Amino acid sequence: MQNYRILFLDIDGTILRPDDTIEESTKRAIAEMKDQHIEVVLATGRPIHEISEIADELKITSFIGYNGALGIYEGKTIFAEPMQASEVQYILDVAKEHGHEVVLYTAEKNYLSDLDSDLVKVFLKQFHLRRNDIFTEKVIHDILGMTIITKGRLGHERYVFNEGIHLSQVNIEGMEHCFDVIRDRVNKGVGVGFLMKRLGIERESSIAFGDGMNDKEMLSTVGDGFAMGNAHPDLFQHAKHKTTEVTNSGIYNGLKSLGLMK
Template identity: 60%
Template sequence: MTYKILFLDIDGTILQPNHSIEDSTKQAVLQVQAQGIETFLATGRPVHEIKEIGDELKISSFIGYNGALALYNGKQIFAEPMKEQTVHRLLEVAKKKQHEMVLYTDNANYFTSLAPPSVTEFIKAFRLRNNKVYQQDKANQVLGMTIIMNGENDQYSYSLEDGIHFSQVNVDGMRHCFDIIRNQVNKGVGIQLLLKELNIEKEQAIAFGDGMNDKEMLQAVGEGFAMGNAHEDLFQYADHKTTSVTDSGVYNGLKFLGLIKE
């Protein structure tokens, strides 16, 4: 098989708990790029917060906000903001339940409040920099949302409208946080649009992920790898299981496909 494109999640896939990237991962990415394989970072994070990670890996193409926006070599391919009514409805419910929320636009992270310790911890965990207090006039610009709940089971107290669901953040210390995922706007749908745009077949695409927001992504490619440290429910959606993010998971997966030369 001739592979033409590679999609890499960030947290728990290329980024270790200490926020560093293994040398083996860097080597693996360089080797596939040298073979002409297009490489994307595909993440729930906002694109404006991941450029430095891209620079470190010499990657300038991104799927961000869990599939709501895609850039190919700096050029925007698509952007799908959330419906204003959905944003308002979720904000109302979160306020009643005393949950904090972060709403991502294409240039900032808007928090319902910057004061609570839970927000401080969230910002520190993901090293977010462009943080502001949310204002209602941003409701039509929201590309993605994360709810910072009080406990891992608080998600069950929400009644979500059709077409959206929660995805638990698969990062230690942040499992009480849940991304809002749209059924028709996610990493998998984003990849399908990109493959069509770039005229690449599904079978020629590879993806690595570790969280449940990677479920659709792994199903949208020909070779989907779940990291060894992945959420236990993700493995059923992957074609392969590789080693963990701290044990050369990306390197070993690409080696399995014959794309790495030692």
């Protein structure tokens, strides 16, 4: 059997079910991987400062957050890649012009274009974001990631980027009008690769599970990438394997197919 050494897990739609709970089979699978001395890392688009409850419940201390912009291994920061201030300003300008809202993330807080917007309030509730403040230019050089909350079916097409940036639709029911800003050189795949190199882990010894288009680089980087059964349809082509839904033991069944679960 392959000597697996590290497992990367997305959170929303992969670990967390639509009702924000975690299946017992998922908890059991993660505990079993740790018993087998396989590193378990949460790889998420969420800000790391907002996932402590999930991390504590699963006893995980290593993270790749903000879609690959910040890496923490066993409590220590190993890389951080803020966005260019000019990129941040462009998005803010277009959003203002078209009545969109923007969520900006630093290592410590979430900054909003408008704290009173109904769109923002729904987004904050969905992702349980609590460390919130209104955006000011004082933090424009500290932004690790952004989410654009658009209006209308094609609102995201208002943003025209040069090569190196694209938008990834949030794969959560009711959040289809929300788009994460993804940088080609700063994404989950790059973060995963950096951490594996740092730890001396070969590609063939790595596993990842994801469900959104912000997971495509990660699933392509590891040796065994799994797209959840509930994944965005375009994600399957980037994954080596397909497993069952997040509501049907997707992580457990995927690991079982590799011979890692009884």
